[in-house]
Structures are given as C-alpha cells and as structure tokens.
Amino acid sequence: MFVVCLPAQDTRPTVAILDFEGQGISAQEVQTLTERMRSEIGSTNAIRLIERKAIESIMAEQGLAQSGCVSDECAAEVGQLLGVQFMINGTIGKLGDKYTIDVKMFSVETGEAERTVSSTHDGDIAGLLTEMQILAWEIVGLQAPQRLRLQRGGETDKPTVAVLDFEGRGISVMEAQTLTDRFTTSMSSTDRVQLVERGVMSEVLEEQGMTGAECSSQECAAEVGAMLGVQFMINGAIGKLGDTYTIDVKMFSVATGAAESMKSVTYAGKVDGLIVEIELLAWTTLGLDPPKSLIKKQRRFAEGGQMTDGPQGGTNWMLWGGIGLAVLGGAAVALGGGDTGGDISGGGDINGGGGGIGTPPTFPTPQ
Numbered sequence: 001m002f003v004v005c006l007p008a009q010d011t012r013p014t015v016a017i018l019d020f021e022g023q024g025i026s027a028q029e030v031q032t033l034t035e036r037m038r039s040e041i042g043s044t045n046a047i048r049l050i051e052r053k054a055i056e057s058i059m060a061e062q063g064l065a066q067s068g069c070v071s072d073e074c075a076a077e078v079g080q081l082l083g084v085q086f087m088i089n090g091t092i093g094k095l096g097d098k099y100t101i102d103v104k105m106f107s108v109e110t111g112e113a114e115r116t117v118s119s120t121h122d123g124d125i126a127g128l129l130t131e132m133q134i135l136a137w138e139i140v141g142l143q144a145p146q147r148l149r150l151q152r153g154g155e156t157d158k159p160t161v162a163v164l165d166f167e168g169r170g171i172s173v174m175e176a177q178t179l180t181d182r183f184t185t186s187m188s189s190t191d192r193v194q195l196v197e198r199g200v201m202s203e204v205l206e207e208q209g210m211t212g213a214e215c216s217s218q219e220c221a222a223e224v225g226a227m228l229g230v231q232f233m234i235n236g237a238i239g240k241l242g243d244t245y246t247i248d249v250k251m252f253s254v255a256t257g258a259a260e261s262m263k264s265v266t267y268a269g270k271v272d273g274l275i276v277e278i279e280l281l282a283w284t285t286l287g288l289d290p291p292k293s294l295i296k297k298q299r300r301f302a303e304g305g306q307m308t309d310g311p312q313g314g315t316n317w318m319l320w321g322g323i324g325l326a327v328l329g330g331a332a333v334a335l336g337g338g339d340t341g342g343d344i345s346g347g348g349d350i351n352g353g354g355g356g357i358g359t360p361p362t363f364p365t366p367q
Contacts, residue, residue, distance in 0.1 A: 014084040015105070016050040017041070021070040024094035029125065033092055033132050037103075040136035041088075047140055050082055058082055072106065079108035086114060088139060098122050101131055103139050115139055145200075147229050160230040161251070162196040163187070167216040170240030179238055179278050183249075186282035193286065196228055204228055218252065225254035232260060234285065244268045247277065249285050261285050273301035 017038050022030035035052070042049050058081045059069065069075060070089070079087040090103035099121045105114045117138045119131045130151045134144040147160075163184045168176030181198070188195050204227050205215060215224060216235065225233040236249035247265040252258060263285050267277050276297045283290040 012048045013086055015047045015086045015088060016055055016079060016082050016084045017088040018069055018075050021091040023091055025092060030092055033128055036129050037132040037136045040133040044137055044140050044142055046142060050084055076108050076111055084108060099128055103135050105139050158194045159232060161193045161232045162201055162225055162228050162230045164215055164221055164235040167237040169237055171238060176238055182275055183278045183282050186279040190283060190286055190288055196230055222254055222257060230254060245274050249281055251285055269301060
C-alpha cells in the first residue's frame with residue numbers, strides 16, 4: 001500500500017493589482033508608485049499576488065492598457081479573465097501641495113468592496129513611496145510594520161529600540177511586566193529614541209513560540225532585535241532578596257552585540273519608590289539627566305524609606321544619596337556624589353564635575 005503525501009493547499013486569496021489612476025501626476029509616477037505597492041503587498045504573505053506580466057498579457061489580448069482600465073467594471077472583467085478572487089485598484093491625485101491616495105479591494109464575483117483605505121500626504125512626492133507601502137499592509141487588513149510607521153513620521157533620525165520584558169527573580173511575571181512597561185513609558189518620554197510597541201514585540205515572539213519572559217539571554221534578544229529591524233535591544237532582570245530589590249539593565253547593539261550602556265541599582269524601601277527607580281533608569285540607560293520632578297520624587301521616598309550602603313559600607317548609593325550605576329567601561333557613578341574618577345571615554349569626570357550622568361551614548365546613523 002502506497003501513501004501519497006500531497007502538499008498543503010494554499011488557501012490564501014488570489015489578488016491582482018491594476019495600475020492606479022493618476023490625477024495631476026504623470027503616468028510614469030503612477031506606475032512607479034503602483035509597483036511599490038505590488039512589491040510590499042507580496043511581503044505581507046497574506047495573499048497570492050498575480051504578477052504584473054500576467055496582467056499585461058491578458059489585457060493585451062483584450063486590446064486594453066492598464067492606464068485605460070480605471071473603472072471597477074473593467075477591473076472586474078480583467079479579474080475574471082485572470083481567475084482571481086479580488087482586484088485592487090485606486091487613484092493617486094495631487095491637490096496643491098498635498099497628495100491623496102485612495103485604494104479599494106473588491107470581490108470579482110460580487111463586485112462588493114472588501115476593504116478601502118486612503119491616505120493624505122503633505123510633502124515631497126517621494127514620501128508617497130512609504131505611503132504606498134503602508135497602504136499595502138492596510139488593504140489586506142494588517143498593521144504596517146513599525147519601520148514604515150517611523151518613516152511616515154519622519155522620525156528615522158532617532159535610533160530604534162526594543163525593550164524585552166525584564167526577567168523576574170523573586171517577583172511574579174506580572175510584576176516584572178508592569179515594571180518593564182513603566183520603564184518603557186519613561187524611556188519614550190525622553191523623546192530621544194523610537195520604541196517598538198509591545199504588541200509588535202509580542203507578535204514576533206509568538207511566531208517563535210516564545211514569551212518575553214523566556215527570551216532572557218542576549219542571544220535571544222539579538223535574534224528578536226534582528227527580526228524587528230531595530231538598532232538596539234534592552235533587556236534586564238529585577239530581583240528581590242528579602243526587602244531589597246535589585247535591577248540590572250543592559251542596552252546593546254543588535255548588529256555588533258556590543259554593550260552601549262549597563263546600569264544596576266539596589267533599592268530597599270516601598271514599592272512605589274521602586275517604580276520611581278525604574279523611571280530614573282530609563283533616562284540614565286540613555287545617558288540622560290533625569291527630570292527634576294523624578295529626582296524630587298526619589299527624595300520624597302527617601303525621607304520615609306530605607307537606604308542601602310555602597311561597597312564596603314561607604315556612601316549610600318540609593319535614594320538619599322543618588323542612584324548606584326554600573327556604567328560600561330567599569331566607571332561607577334553616584335548621582336549627587338563627588339568626582340567620578342573617569343568618564344566613559346576614559347578621561348576626566350563624567351560631566352566636567354561631580355554629580356552628572358554624562359552625555360548620551362553615540363548612536364550610529366540609521367541606514
């Protein structure tokens with residue numbers, strides 16, 4: 001008896017895209033922009049896309065040109081000849097300094113619209129390339145990747161960063177996630193980096209059959225960072241020993257694996273004070289001076305909280321005396337302390353005097 005194993009049938013819907021209708025822009029520009037959508041929609045892996053050559057061949061047989069097939073009736077006729085389930089067409093227009101894009105995907109069988117999306121762009125026509133890529137995802141019902149949304153906002157000059165859920169040691173997974181969220185929110189408020197949203201991170205981890213708590217090694221973090229297309233990853237651990245909490249954070253380059261910043265804190269006191277320490281770490285991990293409002297919060301908790309001693313019973317590192325930091329290169333810095341004895345680059349103190357956090361790490365220029 002022979003058993004024949006047939007490949008799983010591809011159940012993705014079949015779709016063809018006609019060149020959009022241009023209103024106020026040239027036919028060549030319309031073709032270029034339509035082609036960008038074709039390229040991007042294929043990368044969504046949500047549909048089976050008919051190649052442009054197949055469309056041109058069918059239309060040539062009917063004595064039609066894509067630029068002349070702008071009505072839904074014509075598009076539906078071409079879709080029937082191609083044997084596809086859905087057709088995508090649309091218009092790209094220019095009104096003054098603004099560009100408009102309207103896209104529709106409809107059923108070839110019924111003629112009913114499956115989905116419509118639109119966009120308005122104020123700027124150079126080259127910006128429409130990004131808009132077409134974003135609309136390619138949205139027309140198939142998916143959210144555009146983070147990289148495209150950053151490009152749309154013109155914020156690609158900021159380094160991209162993703163934060164994995166910190167590992168909990170002596171605290172629950174939920175508590176570790178809550179503190180990680182507060183860290184991420186505080187880092188976002190610095191306005192110095194572009195952060196990947198938790199939902200996007202979760203999707204990537206789910207595809208790999210993992211959760212954030214399971215991806216605690218640098219190797220795993222680097223792999224996730226590469227899939228997200230970010231420049232830097234941040235991971236860390238939050239531990240509890242009796243009434244004392246420890247926080248260790250590391251930011252490293254996805255491309256090289258080299259550490260950009262390493263910080264550690266030891267804290268004993270109320271849980272509310274621990275949240276403040278997490279917020280402070282978000283700033284100091286980027287090499288930034290925390291806002292005065294956070295420093296004031298830290299001091300308020302210090303008045304009623306407990307302080308821990310530094311090495312060999314020396315200066316209090318936490319709260320009243322400042323944060324204990326382990327900086328890349330082995331330099332130990334204490335907020336509110338005296339001379340640091342060496343900066344990250346190897347000479348002088350961190351900020352030209354005591355008590356400064358120092359300048360932010362130098363990020364590479366995004367590609």
